[in-house]
C-alpha cells in the first residue's frame with residue numbers, strides 16, 4: 001500500500017532544513033562586470049569534510065509525475081548540489097532524519113532557473129529530472145570513505161504534482 005505526497009513550490013524557507021535554494025530571487029548581493037551582471041554571492045553551505053569539491057556532469061533519464069519514490073539516500077561525508085544545465089523544472093525529494101532513518105519525505109518542484117544544494121547528511125531522492133535533457137552539474141565530495149547510505153522503502157511514496 002503506497003502513500004501519497006504532493007509537490008510544493010521550492011521556497012528557500014521551506015527547504016532550509018534540508019539545504020539551500022540557488023536562484024536570483026530578490027536583489028543581487030553585488031553588481032559586477034561593468035554593471036552587466038548581478039552576483040548572488042556565496043549562497044550554498046557546502047561541506048566536503050576531509051575530501052575535496054568535485055564537479056561532475058549527470059545525464060539523467062527524465063521521470064514523470066506521479067513518481068514512485070522508493071529509495072532515499074544520504075551522503076554522510078559531504079554536501080551535494082544539483083545545478084540544471086537546462087532551463088527546466090525538476091523534482092526534489094528530501095526527508096528529515098529520524099533516528100538514523102528517513103522520516104516522511106517532502107517533495108518540491110523547482111522553477112526553471114533554480115538549483116539546490118543538499119546539506120551534508122540530508123536524506124534525499126536521487127537526481128530527478130522531469131524533462132529532457134536531464135543534464136546537471138553536480139558539486140559534491142570527492143574523497144575516501146563511504147559517502148552513500150541508501151534506504152529502500154518498504155512502502156513507496158507516490159509523488160504527485
Ligand SMILES: NC(=O)N[C@@H](O)C(=O)O
Pocket residue numbers: 073080124125126127
Ligand atoms: N550517486 C550519485 O552520484 N548521485 C546520487 O547521490 C544522487 O543524489 O543522485
Ligand code: NI
Pocket residue numbers: 073075080124126127
Ligand atoms: Ni545523492
